[in-house]
Amino acid sequence: MAKHNIILTKKGKTVNGTVQLTGSKSECNRALVIEALSGGKVKVENISDAADTVTLAGILRESEEIGAESVNGLHESPHLATHTPHLVNIGPAGTAMRFLTAYYAIGDQEVVLTGSERMKQRPIGILVDALRSLGAHISYEENEGYPPVKLKGSFEQQTRKISIKGNISSQYITALLLIAARLPLGLELHIEGELTSRPYVEMTLTMLKQAGIQHNWQDNVIAIEHQEYAQTSLHIEPDWSAASYWYAIAALSDEAGLFLPGLTSYSLQGDSVITELMANFGITSQFKDGGVLLTKEPKPIFRKIFDLKECPDLAQTIIVVCAALGHDASFTGLETLKIKETDRILALQTELAKIGVKLIEKGLVYKLDCSEKQIPQRMFVSTYDDHRMAMAFAPLATMIPELEIEDADVVEKSYPAFWKDLQKVGFEVTQVK
Numbered sequence: 001m002a003k004h005n006i007i008l009t010k011k012g013k014t015v016n017g018t019v020q021l022t023g024s025k026s027e028c029n030r031a032l033v034i035e036a037l038s039g040g041k042v043k044v045e046n047i048s049d050a051a052d053t054v055t056l057a058g059i060l061r062e063s064e065e066i067g068a069e070s071v072n073g074l075h076e077s078p079h080l081a082t083h084t085p086h087l088v089n090i091g092p093a094g095t096a097m098r099f100l101t102a103y104y105a106i107g108d109q110e111v112v113l114t115g116s117e118r119m120k121q122r123p124i125g126i127l128v129d130a131l132r133s134l135g136a137h138i139s140y141e142e143n144e145g146y147p148p149v150k151l152k153g154s155f156e157q158q159t160r161k162i163s164i165k166g167n168i169s170s171q172y173i174t175a176l177l178l179i180a181a182r183l184p185l186g187l188e189l190h191i192e193g194e195l196t197s198r199p200y201v202e203m204t205l206t207m208l209k210q211a212g213i214q215h216n217w218q219d220n221v222i223a224i225e226h227q228e229y230a231q232t233s234l235h236i237e238p239d240w241s242a243a244s245y246w247y248a249i250a251a252l253s254d255e256a257g258l259f260l261p262g263l264t265s266y267s268l269q270g271d272s273v274i275t276e277l278m279a280n281f282g283i284t285s286q287f288k289d290g291g292v293l294l295t296k297e298p299k300p301i302f303r304k305i306f307d308l309k310e311c312p313d314l315a316q317t318i319i320v321v322c323a324a325l326g327h328d329a330s331f332t333g334l335e336t337l338k339i340k341e342t343d344r345i346l347a348l349q350t351e352l353a354k355i356g357v358k359l360i361e362k363g364l365v366y367k368l369d370c371s372e373k374q375i376p377q378r379m380f381v382s383t384y385d386d387h388r389m390a391m392a393f394a395p396l397a398t399m400i401p402e403l404e405i406e407d408a409d410v411v412e413k414s415y416p417a418f419w420k421d422l423q424k425v426g427f428e429v430t431q432v433k
């Protein structure tokens with residue numbers, strides 16, 4: 001598909017309106033895997049239209065069909081008849097890549113699981129090693145430790161007790177927890193060292209519980225016995241990471257009145273912490289009428305340090321807001337950013353340099369230096385195949401008269417209606433020929 005850029009403009013410094021956000025990509029991806037493993041007992045309500053979720057749903061549906069054909073003896077499918085493995089391409093969806101690796105590892109189909117060029121650079125060795133110790137047969141098709149992977153579909157559980165490093169990606173842990181109840185011996189997962197992105201692991205366990213799967217988490221050990229799913233529906237809340245861009249827009253405006261229906265203060269999503277983070281920039285979040293109302297009051301910013309280890313997907317949103325406001329804050333917990341859709345540290349450094357702001361690495365702390373900040377009349381934002389680069393820089397249109405954003409469709413990964421929603425609240429979006 002041809003890539004196209006857009007120019008974003010916004011007149012005035014007030015923003016008002018109602019925006020219905022799509023379902024959470026993280027909740028939905030978990031729910032779909034739970035649904036697939038539950039043998040039809042669990043259903044998903046309010047499925048997200050994030051491209052990563054739509055892709056995952058399609059793949060799981062196709063897999064179930066192939067599974068059903070092979071159970072019924074209909075081996076006429078060209079893949080199965082010639083023993084060519086079923087080729088599954090997950091594109092840029094990291095969460096789905098990790099979850100499907102675990103899902104196919106315990107299935108009975110032979111599958112080669114691949115993704116976009118960037119996906120082939122996003123590590124998966126820690127998860128593969130854990131699955132191999134459980135008894136899965138997995139090999140690498142290109143580079144050791146990275147997709148594509150071949151899953152042989154001949155799982156025999158060797159042990160229930162495995163260890164996994166917790167500081168690279170919580171998605172490996174979620175992937176294992178999602179299949180745990182289907183393992184004949186269950187799972188006893190020992191998390192070694194620090195656990196990054198912890199709220200995502202909590203979300204997984206809560207959703208499993210909603211689906212009838214109990215767990216026991218003590219210190220660094222999570223245990224799930226082999227057990228049956230309950231007959232139930234999982235309801236997906238709107239996406240709090242998507243909400244963060246609306247908070248950023250409010251933070252960079254003089255006045256705001258934005259209503260986001262469906263969001264609750266008791267969300268499963270760790271990114272709901274955006275309400276606390278944005279309070280530092282004068283944003284009040286009022287939960288009422290079945291949603292959240294954001295309002296803005298100008299106030300001095302005091303907070304100097306932000307630890308984002310539990311909410312890595314908010315890093316770009318918060319850092320861009322601080323840079324735009326000329327607030328020299330420091331950030332910790334950004335270690336996982338280099339292995340996401342792009343190296344997000346490098347991408348931030350390169351794009352912030354265009355407004356004269358530096359993001360300086362000092363060991364594990366990143367510090368903004370806004371002393372030479374300059375808001376230009378026009379800016380071109382490169383997006384590096386990263387939806388969050390496009391959405392985190394879009395709020396700058398409240399300050400920069402002409403903001404050109406590269407490859408606008410990149411937002412489809414998690415929030416396809418983003419540009420349309422901006423238009424609804426008074427932004428102009430012009431496609432560049």
Ligand SMILES: O=C(O)C1=C[C@@H](OP(=O)(O)O)[C@@H](O)[C@H](O)C1
Pocket residue numbers: 025026027095168169170171174196197200312313336
């Ligand atoms: O489990 C999830 O749904 C996610 C976990 C996080 O990844 P890491 O655990 O790799 O930080 C997050 O960045 C990602 O967007 C979604």
Ligand SMILES: C=C(OP(=O)(O)O)C(=O)O
Pocket residue numbers: 092093094095096313340341388414
């Ligand atoms: C890191 C992200 O997604 P994933 O890892 O699922 O590609 C994200 O949405 O910011």
